[in-house]
Amino acid sequence: MNRAAVMGSGSFGTVFAKVLCDAGGEVRLWGRRPEIVKAINEGRENADYLPGVELPETMRATLDPAEALQGVDYVVLAVPSQTLRENLSAWKPLLPESAVLVSLMKGIELGTCRRMSEVIQEVADVPQERVAVISGPNFAREIAARQPAASVAACTDAETARRLQAACMTPYFRVYTNTDVIGCELGGAVKNVIALCVGIAAGLGFGDSTRAMLITRGLAEIARLGTALGADQHTFAGLAGLGDLVATCSSPLSRNRTFGENLGRGMTLEQVTAVTRQTAEGVKSSEAVLELARKHSVEMPITEVVAAVMHHGMPISEAGYLLMSRSPKPERYGVDE
Numbered sequence: 001m002n003r004a005a006v007m008g009s010g011s012f013g014t015v016f017a018k019v020l021c022d023a024g025g026e027v028r029l030w031g032r033r034p035e036i037v038k039a040i041n042e043g044r045e046n047a048d049y050l051p052g053v054e055l056p057e058t059m060r061a062t063l064d065p066a067e068a069l070q071g072v073d074y075v076v077l078a079v080p081s082q083t084l085r086e087n088l089s090a091w092k093p094l095l096p097e098s099a100v101l102v103s104l105m106k107g108i109e110l111g112t113c114r115r116m117s118e119v120i121q122e123v124a125d126v127p128q129e130r131v132a133v134i135s136g137p138n139f140a141r142e143i144a145a146r147q148p149a150a151s152v153a154a155c156t157d158a159e160t161a162r163r164l165q166a167a168c169m170t171p172y173f174r175v176y177t178n179t180d181v182i183g184c185e186l187g188g189a190v191k192n193v194i195a196l197c198v199g200i201a202a203g204l205g206f207g208d209s210t211r212a213m214l215i216t217r218g219l220a221e222i223a224r225l226g227t228a229l230g231a232d233q234h235t236f237a238g239l240a241g242l243g244d245l246v247a248t249c250s251s252p253l254s255r256n257r258t259f260g261e262n263l264g265r266g267m268t269l270e271q272v273t274a275v276t277r278q279t280a281e282g283v284k285s286s287e288a289v290l291e292l293a294r295k296h297s298v299e300m301p302i303t304e305v306v307a308a309v310m311h312h313g314m315p316i317s318e319a320g321y322l323l324m325s326r327s328p329k330p331e332r333y334g335v336d337e
């Protein structure tokens with residue numbers, strides 16, 4: 001039986017812990033709020049993040065990272081991307097020597113422009129073969145309801161990816177493997193930025209034609225950045241690319257899309273931030289993605305306007321004008337562009 005620690009008891013951390021239990025694992029879930037840990041252990045529910053979802057007996061929540069991490073095969077990281085470095089630094093002395101570290105996070109670190117697997121490798125000081133990523137179109141509430149869904153387990157070491165696949169495959173959660181960690185992580189992080197833009201467009205009252213344009217051109221810019229960073233272009237046609245992009249840009253469950261929609265409807269950035277209780281990774285990551293693009297001389301027009309709206313006070317009317325008044329171009333996709 002696999003033993004796993006899931007570090008972070010927000011919506012996706014809790015759901016992925018449930019998936020691991022349903023796949024036959026024994027799981028300890030670390031949380032930082034005593035009332036959530038108590039409610040999971042005594043009431044088998046994380047009412048704050050997943051009301052009404054019964055959590056398995058094989059999941060035990062704890063406030064103590066040492067108790068969570070002791071003797072596990074997998075350390076699954078599910079905290080906000082911008083706090084990972086600080087969290088993992090504190091947990092480093094407690095990490096079991098041969099455990100595989102798994103990222104569920106879909107963000108890029110501000111300041112360093114590092115992907116989450118890079119932050120993990122650097123902070124935990126482990127080789128890349130011991131770092132894996134789970135990424136795909138997976139809304140916490142839908143997976144919690146055991147709706148059929150799929151995801152990707154990515155690791156540069158194919159055998160590690162295959163073992164992780166086996167550890168989290170269930171009758172309702174189908175997992176594929178990929179050795180393209182860069183592509184899977186970029187797909188997950190940049191789709192949040194595109195979803196912010198799609199949300200703004202929806203809030204302004206624009207329909208499916210606008211959404212399809214942003215999804216398609218968004219995918220082109222994700223693929224351009226990805227290939228410049230060494231990803232395999234094919235990854236972006238998969239679950240961690242197009243799959244997650246379409247899901248996030250289409251669903252009212254997406255925090256990023258909803259954040260954008262509230263802006264499009266006329267709320268200020270401060271008002272939207274105040275009503276957004278959960279992590280909308282694209283807001284902060286947009287700036288880091290843009291910096292990464294500039295470092296590699298990659299054009300990312302949608303990311304550029306999203307970062308300008310989120311971080312530099314650009315009005316959304318100006319963002320729309322800038323996107324639509326770009327110079328005429330032939331349509332190309334990805335590496336040839």
Ligand SMILES: NC(=O)C1=CN([C@@H]2O[C@H](COP(=O)(O)OP(=O)(O)OC[C@H]3O[C@@H](n4cnc5c(N)ncnc54)[C@H](O)[C@@H]3O)[C@@H](O)[C@H]2O)C=CC1
Pocket residue numbers: 008009010011012013014032049078079080081083087104105106107138139140141277278279281
């Ligand atoms: N919710 C979803 O459907 C999916 C989310 N993800 C990704 O998983 C990651 C986590 O997302 P969620 O669990 O949904 O977010 P969430 O907002 O529901 O939960 C975040 C968790 O991190 C904790 N946290 C906040 N600040 C912290 C800090 N300074 N130190 C330690 N813990 C802190 C919160 O207490 C909470 O338990 C994100 O990167 C997200 O993009 C990936 C796939 C699906």
Ligand SMILES: O=C(CO)COP(=O)(O)O
Pocket residue numbers: 106136137138139192195244247248253254255256257279280281
């Ligand atoms: O990553 C997700 C779905 O795959 C969740 O998206 P949001 O963070 O926008 O809610």
